[in-house]
Amino acid sequence: MPDITSLPGHPEGTSSVHEAIPSHPLGVKPSGNALLATWSLREAIGPFKRLPDELILTLLEFFDGPSLLRVGRTCKAFYAFTRAEELWKALFVSSELSTFTWRRTWRSTYLNLPASKVPMVDCSHLFSDALYRPFNCAHIALEPFVSNIPTRNQIARFQDLSPDEFLADWTDRPFILTEPVKAWPVYKEWTVGTLLSRYSQTKFRAEAVDWTLRTYGDYMADNSDESPLYLFDRGFVSKMGLTVGPPDQTPEAAYWPPTCFGEDLFSVLGSDRPDRQWLIVGPERSGSKFHKDPNATSAWNAVLRGPKYWIMFPSGEKQHPPPGVYVSEDQSEVTSPLSIAEWLLGFHAEARRTPGCVEGICDEGEILHVPSGWWHLVVNLEPSIAITQNFIPRSHLCAALDFLSSKADQVSGFRKDVRDPYQRFLDGMRQTHPDLLDQALEELQKKADGKKRKWDEIVRGKTGDEAADENAGGFSFGFGDDGSDVEVP
Ligand SMILES: O=C(O)CCC(=O)C(=O)O
Numbered sequence: 424m425p426d427i428t429s430l431p432g433h434p435e436g437t438s439s440v441h442e443a444i445p446s447h448p449l450g451v452k453p454s455g456n457a458l459l460a461t462w463s464l465r466e467a468i469g470p471f472k473r474l475p476d477e478l479i480l481t482l483l484e485f486f487d488g489p490s491l492l493r494v495g496r497t498c499k500a501f502y503a504f505t506r507a508e509e510l511w512k513a514l515f516v517s518s519e520l521s522t523f524t525w526r527r528t529w530r531s532t533y534l535n536l537p538a539s540k541v542p543m544v545d546c547s548h549l550f551s552d553a554l555y556r557p558f559n560c561a562h563i564a565l566e567p568f569v570s571n572i573p574t575r576n577q578i579a580r581f582q583d584l585s586p587d588e589f590l591a592d593w594t595d596r597p598f599i600l601t602e603p604v605k606a607w608p609v610y611k612e613w614t615v616g617t618l619l620s621r622y623s624q625t626k627f628r629a630e631a632v633d634w635t636l637r638t639y640g641d642y643m644a645d646n647s648d649e650s651p652l653y654l655f656d657r658g659f660v661s662k663m664g665l666t667v668g669p670p671d672q673t674p675e676a677a678y679w680p681p682t683c684f685g686e687d688l689f690s691v692l693g694s695d696r697p698d699r700q701w702l703i704v705g706p707e708r709s710g711s712k713f714h715k716d717p718n719a720t721s722a723w724n725a726v727l728r729g730p731k732y733w734i735m736f737p738s739g740e741k742q743h744p745p746p747g748v749y750v751s752e753d754q755s756e757v758t759s760p761l762s763i764a765e766w767l768l769g770f771h772a773e774a775r776r777t778p779g780c781v782e783g784i785c786d787e788g789e790i791l792h793v794p795s796g797w798w799h800l801v802v803n804l805e806p807s808i809a810i811t812q813n814f815i816p817r818s819h820l821c822a823a824l825d826f827l828s829s830k831a832d833q834v835s836g837f838r839k840d841v842r843d844p845y846q847r848f849l850d851g852m853r854q855t856h857p858d859l860l861d862q863a864l865e866e867l868q869k870k871a872d873g874k875k876r877k878w879d880e881i882v883r884g885k886t887g888d889e890a891a892d893e894n895a896g897g898f899s900f901g902f903g904d905d906g907s908d909v910e911v912p
């Protein structure tokens with residue numbers, strides 16, 4: 424692992440990124456330090472020393488808990504390898520333990536070891552990026568990445584917007600509203616403490632586990648994970664017995680979507696709609712890696728506690744994914760093997776210089792708009808509580824129809840018994856908003872025709888008009904059907 428603090432000219436290679444990093448609990452150091460060392464603990468692992476550290480860790484993923492403990496007793500180097508937290512996190516998650524106490528690390532929690540029983544083994548002569556990196560990433564300072572945002576990147580901020588202003592100008596651009604959330608009872612009342620006092624035994628989903636809030640609170644207060652477990656629960660409204668709705672109609676409402684976002688066309692699906700709202704809770708450094716929101720929806724994200732840093736990139740066919748993010752051709756697979764901290768260290772500077780980049784901090788009591796199709800990465804700068812809700816404004820109806828029809832394999836969040844979400848959405852829209860639906864289908868057809876014309880031009884060297892004439896005459900060069908890649912009834 425290069426020590427970026429020493430790289431002259433690296434925009435984030437300032438000591439401030441790394442300066443607060445304590446030493447590794449076992450004393451493990453980055454690989455580069457081996458150059459100056461006279462000996463290494465790695466000598467003791469015999470023929471295994473030919474294997475890269477990453478491969479040793481991969482091999483250890485196949486071991487169960489008792490085997491890991493035995494390997495760890497053979498020498499200090501293997502002890503350090505078997506302390507890798509990802510190994511124990513995987514064992515813990517697959518064990519589906521239901522009664523346990525969070526004990527600062529996944530290893531201690533899985534083994535139910537009190538802190539006094541965790542030996543302090545001196546591994547200061549082990550030089551390994553694979554072991555040092557997660558520790559380093561769990562401790563870098565976030566401040567240098569989220570400050571000094573270039574003016575051209577800064578996210579727009581308003582006190583509030585009207586529904587007309589939103590529809591006319593803002594459905595395709597991120598912005599922050601500073602006022603609407605401040606009237607919500609949940610903004611006034613919710614802190615990690617008040618939630619713990621009311622819901623300590625309620626179970627919430629946090630990635631692959633369902634934990635009581637009590638346990639999650641213990642985890643939040645005391646962990647040093649590189650990518651902290653993130654509570655992201657779609658059933659919180661019923662679990663917490665909340666009422667959601669306009670305050671003039673539901674005086675007991677805990678919160679209500681700001682009026683500026685207007686209607687949500689997925690409402691036409693009634694109880695068949697896909698997942699819609701999530702409670703999000705996490706410690707400092709937790710967050711969401713780069714992704715686009717599901718089913719081409721837009722979203723708002725309301726911060727109740729703890730500011731969030733957002734970095735976002737526009738959608739669009741010609742737009743590349745953000746630096747450091749790789750997608751398969753159909754965009755169904757997003758490869759971001761990097762943790763948020765690794766991405767910040769490796770790609771943030773380049774991302775900030777990339778045209779289209781939008782950044783900002785959404786503070787407590789503020790709400791951020793995520794337009795349909797935009798890439799976003801989010802990191803919590805302090806322990807955080809937020810509510811997010813996804814929706815389809817009328818200007819994105821076409822995008823949603825396109826997604827549901829042409830990317831059926833990527834559609835998510837619907838109950839299994841909703842077998843054909845696209846058809847179900849068409850039926851719902853036909854009944855409630857027939858004109859809007861016709862307009863959107865027409866727009867979709869135009870897009871499909873445009874793509875077909877381009878294809879004809881490329882394949883047969885025709886001009887746009889020639890290709891259009893032929894298409895009008897019923898001829899099409901395609902893949903067996905009408906040659907378009909969207910399904911329009
Ligand atoms: O708060 C977060 O971590 C981001 C959640 C998110 O991706 C969203 O609201 O769209």
Ligand SMILES: [Fe+2]
Nearest residue numbers: 714715716799
């Ligand atoms: Fe998102």
